[in-house]
Amino acid sequence: MFKKPLTHQSNATPIRSSARRQLFNAILEQYPSLLLGSGSEDEGYKKELGKLILPEGVRTATFETSSGMEGTFWLIPSGDVLWMAFGRNSKEYIPTLYLLSLPLPHPPLEMIQIYNPMPPPILMGAPLFIPAVANIANPHLLPNVQEGQVCAFVTSSSKNDQVSYVGVGRVVAKGGMKGAWERRIEHLMNNKGEEEGKFADVLCIIDDHLWALGSKPDLTTFTIPIPQSPIATPPRNTEDVPSGAPSPPIERLSISEDAATAAKGPAPFTPLVSLSSSEISSLLSISLLQALSHLPPSSFPLSASLLYSSHILPCRPAYIPKDKRDEVIIGKSNWKKLTKWMKEVSKEGLLKIKESKGEMIVVSFDPQHPSLEAHEEYVTISQEETKLAKKAAKEAASDAALNSPQALSQSMTIEELWKPSGGAISFWEAAGIDRSTFHPPHALKQAIDQYVVTYNLIDENDHRFVLLDAELGKAVGVKKPGPGQRMARDEILNKLRNNVSWSVSINGTLKKGAPQPVTIYITSRGGHRTITHIVGLELFSINPADFAEYMRKKCAGAASVGPREGVSPKLGLQEVQVQGAQQRAAIEALGERGVPKRWIRDEGKRS
Template sequence: MFKKPLSNLKTSAPLRSSDRRKLKQRVIAAFNVQPEDGDVLVPDGIESVKFITHLEEPGVAYLSKEGDPLWFTIGKGSEDLIPTVYTLWKKDDLLPFLSTPSAVIPILTGGADLMIPGVVHHTPALPEGTLVGIRQYSRQDGKSYLSVPLAVGQMALPSDQLTSGGKEKGKAVLVSHVWKDYLWEMGSKPDVPDDKAVQIGSESDGPESSEAEPGSENEVEPRPAGDDSATPPPPSEIDGQGELPEPIPSEGISYTPQEVNDLLTKALLQSITASLGSAPPSTFPIPATLFYTNHILPSRPAFPTLVQAPSSHPEDAEKIHIDPQEINIKSSSNKSLTAFLKSMDKLSLLTLKQPQKHSQQSDSLVTSVNGKHPLVLGHVSFPTVRDIETKAAKKAAREEKSKMAEVSHELGIRELWKPHLVTVDLFKGLGGSPSSLYTPMEIRSLIFDYVVANDLVNKGDKGYVNLDSLLRPCLEVKSGGKSKGKEPQSDPGLADFIKRDELIKKVIAKMQNWYEIQPPGKDPVQKKGQLKPIQVVVKIRQGRKASTMITGFEPFVVVDAEEMAEDLRKVCAGATSVSPCVGKPAGSGFEVLVQGKQGPAVVEYLTGKGIPKRWIEVADLSGKK
């Protein structure tokens, strides 16, 4: 649903008190929650914003004052509210749920639906069409854990068909929204809350309390142990395309803390071998936490037992799959990231710099890595978690592209903006690239990440942003920029703060317009300038005769003037002609003239070529006849 950026995203507007109360009552009635929960799920200051998905479906999103999307509807006039993961993280028992192994989550974030073999547990008695959350299932230290919901969707079939005796292939959940999609990107993007230990089915390793409240996360139905659809092939059976297996929990089998430490060391060696060893000096320093999350964790072995057999079952290592997520600092002998990095510093694999006393910087810094260390030179590479996730995401993207090609041959059109003049320094300060092209959502995300990181949210009204030395100059400089020999002029009426949406609009207004056209099955075409709709104008020409004139179609690449004139001559059964646009420089474009009032026929022809209807403007200047 939100695999691609939203288009036609309007400025958010606060809901009136009466509308907010109505929304709250809809939530209470639809999800059977208490009134006090309704105040949490529909907070004061909630805003609404309209959008259109990449499938041309209109929708409405409801945002908190901080900009986090909380609810959304899809379809014109739809009253069916769907909670986002931001809302489900506030109240994780709002929806019934299904669980899936951690290796499946990247496939869902890549745009795929949840398939039946990927279901580990589920809430019982779920009818088809039920709105459900999808959680990540994992095991650690002999205990079962469930994450907060990471995706939302509708059951594609009744839950009783998920167990043996029913269907073993096909879709289990049609995913509507998932963590890290473009709807999630609109918000503050917080860290995922910690997993919870649970008691599932007949397992005895759940929470201390074995009583499960109806509808709670403890009341789930495990898939039968004999259900082969839940058992993936061993890693050795993966084909050359790098298909991602769905790892099954390794019951009672785990690594010792020292073995986990050894595997994390191997992950560090892998990251140095693959990228960090040849990275330019400007890559460093890297804060310790980012070094761990961006380099070490993604470099963990995807199939750990093939890299290092667990001491408890060395002879059966090839038949066992231990979830790579179990390989983490908390499970290692070091217990803390600082201790682990200090031990790597002693081995001379990296150089670690501790924060200075009384400094605001509390995180250690990795200032360099040793790509010529004997351990690095002797390291044997292995498939990593990043490799598997990348292949899974590419596969999902290929499937989505293929699916879209079958469903529609419509052009992909994106309006983009590039930093220009005063906004170049702004984007450098935001951590972006001044030479890149951005969508409004990406601009919004960059600015709000900076605002949150630098504590610029106005304390009195969170709908406003305090201006600092980076944001203010961009708003102070007039649209003409610097005059020759003169300093930029300031706006004396500019306050110390500005409304969030107004800040985004002002920044975008100072940027350079670009656009991207992607014909089906071809590479996208990016050009500078503002993309304007095709003009289809009906006029009276040569006395009383009406003619239809089409201009501005050249940027859309799929329409040729001569070809269009010939096609419309046949479709409209009338004379057509092609000539240079009147009043414009030579070579700036053509106009196609069709005899008669042919507005509807022209629109049908252009949409048949894949041009979205919103990029066609029709005007009848012929008057009433």
């Protein structure tokens, strides 16, 4: 509704006290849930509520949207629009996102949770479709919103149950929420390809031009209340809720300026959760729109498999977490198969398809389709990878400067890093460690200590020991730890340290494998011939041939490069051999190239 700036907005004028009281009474009549638990005759409560939702000094202004819709705003001096009405002399007062951001004792609207990330077209004013609605598999969490009824949209950007308001809409699906849910279930169960139509029109949404008119406050998070009237009864294993009980308040506080918010404890450890099939379907749908928006019509006809692999998958959004990107594939979506998806999109009029010799062919697409016109560009995985590749190429081009005289005197920044691997991954996820990123060594012990404290696994009789639960036991090789079974804390630390994947970062460049120092040792040949061996230069990006040439000049003796002894030639590792006992000269040369002394190991003479 407000995806574009307003065509017109009149000057805001204060309303009289009598008009304010009349408007307040009309709002309470329209939204009786605001008075839940207080009693309609509690004048003190109503007075405080009025100061919050329709404060003294509220002003009114008329407006016209870019689409020609006229209406009325009720706003406060800061510019925050609290209420709005569409049409001339309309008596339907609709709360805005600014009104919902206030510390209301009870929510005025039924809440419908939608998936996060939200489909980009919604942010541009496009209607909401039922696949974007969460909890389809849990109908007891879906409110029985009727067709034509106004509702609030909420979403969660974290892994817990905390949500925040993101918009207001009007349900337009036939039969309301229950009818839309029944059609969605029938569609999924019977594999039908019927178009389900839009579910709700978006009246206002976060970051639209209505939001831009005001102060843009932070939207607090809260636990979504259980619907008073869900579309289905809760399952038997769900805790019973009295049918006559009101919805719990979003925040239990008084309506006063001095009300303090409740203190929140630290968030508990929560294991990483996979994307749902509906989320994957939504992400693939916008990836298709992104791909089509960059493909010229002359690119078609094109096989569906080629469109999917070469265009849709690279156009997946870069905001998908890296450890979740492999989940966004057709096999984990609601469609399961590419052919079924293409047929469904074809029925929506976006694609024209045909089957030829058992293969699905995309003949053309409609560049004027409403979904394409409403599509908003975003950064894709392909664009992100291209950017990283260019950055890597630029860094590789500058590697030559590392051997310059100026660079030789600069010390290297070397850091050991690790990330979860093997059978202990589920433990690290439960401990709050991201499996897709590298972590410094101290994070390993911190995570273990925090896990032990959080789950109360300290042995009260001897703090050197830790009790094993199922996750920790599995991580240290104990499949089914018995009650009270324990293990020394140091032993747990060593086992977990040995079972993670180690790498080393040298001047910001990541090298896979456990970090090994440059090793120097001496051997004797022919009784009196002494050779100094220097191995492990590759890890520190030191060219063995260049280093051998430098040592030849420095020591005024023979120096050569050959395959490293004791390792497979397929690895391509080399060692530098210098005539004579040249450990001191080699250590100095490595120091000139920035290798710290603790990363140089002198083993002396080998027999």
